[in-house]
Amino acid sequence: MSEQLTLSAEARDRAGKGASRALRREGRVPAVIYGMNEEPLSIHVEEKLLNKQLGTGHFFNSVIMVEVGGKTVRTLAKDVAFHPVTDRPLHADFLRVSEHATVTVAVPVRFENEDASPGLKKGGVLNVVRHDVELVVDAAEIPDDVVVDLKGFEIGNSIHISAVTLPKGAKAAIEDRDFTIATIVAPSALKSAEGEAAEGEGE
Numbered sequence: 001m002s003e004q005l006t007l008s009a010e011a012r013d014r015a016g017k018g019a020s021r022a023l024r025r026e027g028r029v030p031a032v033i034y035g036m037n038e039e040p041l042s043i044h045v046e047e048k049l050l051n052k053q054l055g056t057g058h059f060f061n062s063v064i065m066v067e068v069g070g071k072t073v074r075t076l077a078k079d080v081a082f083h084p085v086t087d088r089p090l091h092a093d094f095l096r097v098s099e100h101a102t103v104t105v106a107v108p109v110r111f112e113n114e115d116a117s118p119g120l121k122k123g124g125v126l127n128v129v130r131h132d133v134e135l136v137v138d139a140a141e142i143p144d145d146v147v148v149d150l151k152g153f154e155i156g157n158s159i160h161i162s163a164v165t166l167p168k169g170a171k172a173a174i175e176d177r178d179f180t181i182a183t184i185v186a187p188s189a190l191k192s193a194e195g196e197a198a199e200g201e202g203e
Contacts, residue, residue: 007045007050007066007067009067010028011042012043029046029047031092033095035097047088060077061144063140074099076094076105099139103142107145107170108132109182111147116150118153119154123187124186128182129181133161135170146166148163149164157183159180
């Protein structure tokens with residue numbers, strides 16, 4: 001299960017671009033907490049701490065306990081805006097959630113048993129179509145990852161969501177189609193060699 005993160009924050013008194021710029025100069029990132037039919041709460045968090053949590057790789061699929069004004073608010077990160085040049089976080093959005101709310105989160109895909117894939121053993125290449133999958137889960141049971149077992153897959157095979165065992169209690173957010181997570185493709189060297197052989201036969 002995905003770990004719970006804690007983020008200290010302070011309430012923001014002033015809104016607007018000027019106030020946000022001033023906060024960023026002080027190493028703070030403006031943010032907002034919204035949802036659950038409550039008034040949006042304007043806050044700011046320390047940029048260093050936010051970057052550290054973004055670096056965990058689980059920021060968007062972890063419950064984040066935001067501590068502000070002596071209270072702790074259970075949230076999920078919904079969006080972080082980054083500067084197009086410096087990549088510094090400019091603004092963050094957090095959604096309030098109750099402990100066992102049903103939430104939709106993007107969960108990273110992890111592949112295993114590459115040694116047991118005949119296609120990969122023959123030199124095939126794993127072409128990842130989706131690096132994460134949106135799951136509908138209980139907020140208290142968000143998984144760390146979705147494990148895709150590559151055992152038995154050959155060159156030319158596609159791995160669809162129906163072939164994946166999802167964590168208990170989770171279901172795919174996309175239910176109207178059996179979408180592709182990855183394919184095993186022939187290496188380009190193999191393709192070009194086959195093409196040259198075909199050309200030689202044609203002469």
